[in-house]
Amino acid sequence: MNAPPQRALELILARNLLSSLSTAAFLVDDAGMIAFYNEAAAEVLGRRFEECGPMSADEWGQTHGPFGEGGEAIPFAELELTRGLVRGRPGHSNFTIRSLDGGDHLIEASAMPIVATGGQRGAMVFFWPAETAP
Amino acid sequence: MGARGSVPSPGPETNRYGGNTSCVQVTLSDGTVIALDAGTGIRSLGLSLPDPTRINILLTHLHLDHIQGLMFFAPAFQPRSEITIWGPEAEEASLEDRIARYISAPLSPVEVRELPCDVSFRETPATEWQIGPATVRAASVSHRGPTLGYRITEGECSVCYIPDHEPALGADLDDLEPEWISGFELACDASLLIHDCQYTDDEYPDHVGWGHSSMSAALAFARRVRAGRTVLFHHDPTHSDDALDRLHDRAVTRWCETGGEPTQLELACERREIALGSPVGTSA
Numbered sequence: 001m002n003a004p005p006q007r008a009l010e011l012i013l014a015r016n017l018l019s020s021l022s023t024a025a026f027l028v029d030d031a032g033m034i035a036f037y038n039e040a041a042a043e044v045l046g047r048r049f050e051e052c053g054p055m056s057a058d059e060w061g062q063t064h065g066p067f068g069e070g071g072e073a074i075p076f077a078e079l080e081l082t083r084g085l086v087r088g089r090p091g092h093s094n095f096t097i098r099s100l101d102g103g104d105h106l107i108e109a110s111a112m113p114i115v116a117t118g119g120q121r122g123a124m125v126f127f128w129p130a131e132t133a134p
Numbered sequence: 135m136g137a138r139g140s141v142p143s144p145g146p147e148t149n150r151y152g153g154n155t156s157c158v159q160v161t162l163s164d165g166t167v168i169a170l171d172a173g174t175g176i177r178s179l180g181l182s183l184p185d186p187t188r189i190n191i192l193l194t195h196l197h198l199d200h201i202q203g204l205m206f207f208a209p210a211f212q213p214r215s216e217i218t219i220w221g222p223e224a225e226e227a228s229l230e231d232r233i234a235r236y237i238s239a240p241l242s243p244v245e246v247r248e249l250p251c252d253v254s255f256r257e258t259p260a261t262e263w264q265i266g267p268a269t270v271r272a273a274s275v276s277h278r279g280p281t282l283g284y285r286i287t288e289g290e291c292s293v294c295y296i297p298d299h300e301p302a303l304g305a306d307l308d309d310l311e312p313e314w315i316s317g318f319e320l321a322c323d324a325s326l327l328i329h330d331c332q333y334t335d336d337e338y339p340d341h342v343g344w345g346h347s348s349m350s351a352a353l354a355f356a357r358r359v360r361a362g363r364t365v366l367f368h369h370d371p372t373h374s375d376d377a378l379d380r381l382h383d384r385a386v387t388r389w390c391e392t393g394g395e396p397t398q399l400e401l402a403c404e405r406r407e408i409a410l411g412s413p414v415g416t417s418a
Contacts (some may be wrong), residue, residue, distance in 0.1 A: 003322035004357075008273040012316050016304030036314075117225055117280075118260075134176045 010116045011035065014124055028085075028111075029122040034060050043125070044107075046100030066095035069106065081111045087125050088113050094130050106130040135159055135401035136175020136268055137300070137418045139332050139346070139368035140199050147311035147374040152404025154178070155199040156297050156368060158328060161286055161415045166266030168192060170284060170295045171221075175404065175418075176203035186214030190265050192258075192272075193221035194297055195281040196232055201291050204233070205242055215251035220272070221318075222280040223257035230255035258282060272394050275299050277345040283320050291410040294324035294361070297368045302351035303343060321359040328402065328418075329355060331366035332382060356399075357392055365418070367402040 001007060007015075011029060018025045018038045024132040026037035034055050042048045045064060057076050066074045075080045084091025091111045096104045113120050136154030144153035155173030162168070167183065169191045176191075180203075183189065185350055187209040190301040195199055200336040209215035221229045232253065234246045246253070258272035268288040274282045275296055283296035294317075301307060321327050333341055337374045338348035346368065347355070356364040368386060369378060382401045390398045400406075407417040 004311075006273065006319035007313050009276065009316060011275060012305075012314055013303075015314060020304045089231040117223060 008121045010114050010118070010121045013116055014122070024128070025124060025126045025128050026028060026085055027122060027124055029054075030120060030130050032057050035122065040104075043073065044097070044105055044127075046103075057098070063100070065097040066093075067093065067098065071096075071104075081125070085113055088115060088120055097127075135169075135179045135403065135418060136171075136173045137288050137367055137369055138173075138199075138328075138371060138405055139362050142174045142199075142202075143371035143400070147376075149401065150375040151369060151378050151401065152413050153371075154404060155202060157203060158196075158295060158309050160286055160416045161417075162266045162268050166190075166268070168268070168270075168286065170194075170266060171297065172204045172207065172262075173201070174206070177206040177208075178290045180206070180208035180210075183209055185209070186216070187212070189218075190268070191217065192282075192284050193219060193281065194234045194294075194295070195296070196236075196281060196378070197220060198236070198313045200297075201233060201236055205237060205244075209360060210249050210251050210253065214251040215253075217251055217253045219253065219255050220258050220396045221255070222272075223276070224280045228255065229257050233265050234237075248306065257312065257402070271320065273317065273320040273346060275320070276301055276303055281343045281345075285320050285324065289324055289411070290325075292324045293328065293416055294321040294331050294359075295328045296321065297328065297330055298345055299330040299347045300343070300345050300347055300351075300356050302347065307351060307354040309368065312358070315355070315358060317355070321355070321361060323362075326408065326416065327356055327359065327364045328362035328367045328416075329364060330368045331381075331385070331401075332368050332370045334384075349350075349381060350388065351391070353388055353394075353399075357389075358382040363398050363400075363408075364404045365400055365408070367418070369402070 015036045024041040027035045029035040079093045081091035081093040107127040108130045111123050111125040115121045135157040140154050156171040157173045157175030158170040160168040232266035237246045239249045262269050262271045268348045271285045272282045285294045330347045332346035333348045335348050386396050409415045
């Protein structure tokens, strides 16, 4: 037998769910890797997940952000969203992400931890274009 | 000993494939007997075992078609029997307490504590464990509620049993990387794969999310994991023998179209025996 280590079933089911949604979303595993993002997210990011595969938070950060209003990079650890997840709680943050063509998108992101028997498996992070003042 | 899914379906129209629900007997090289699930098929298994008996029962999950036979398993009522029942853990209650919901009033005339045999209940560990000369592994798979698949390995032979499984729910099995396919690691390169094939491709669209596989999904899974042989299992109770014959023909045709050999594929049939090399043998 020469199979790769299996992803936790809860992550597999979460990926299947995200694949079926029109809401942009990505999946983070328990090691903090971006394990998957869906087609709706790919439209914003400028490339399909199949083109880049899983990536670390650092790799993601260098390409896609998060960035502040002035374009400065924001460490993931400083996001409310991340702080919530570290505590096993949902979290919500507004920030800018950058697509592969250099376009910036102000988004609202909400994260939900995936907790199963044995602990936290990762998180689902959904995002939308941020509502702007009229 | 039982290859049917959902509910026992005895009758003249199901005589050949059988109407008993899920139970597979695995006999190891030293004679150790393992029962995979305890559907109504385990009743006849129990009658065939000597007294005293020592047996391990590996439950994939606790849906009734996988535990209904426990109440009619003769060794459970023999004081010298030693029975170890393995199953999935759940946060709500212990395995024993969850099974006791069935073996208790008003569903049963006896309680678990009244069984005269030496019975123990164990949630499956996250790591491999030994039963006789075999290594056993369990892994969670895609079905409704906590559900396991099992892999039993002795020497070069391995049996993977995933009777209730919907790996293609929201996924395309042909495109996914192996690590993202439910049950892949468990079944990879198994000598024998016993896998859910409850629905025809025409029936499946009305049953998406029910936790079972279509014929095409079952074949795709078998092809992806490179199973040496595949037995399609957990027949829908509405499928007569004639309907299963037609399903078999379609499955073999599809299997061969994708490069498989017809001898690698069959539909589970009650009391069918398969010898794997020398060490591991099974009968459904």
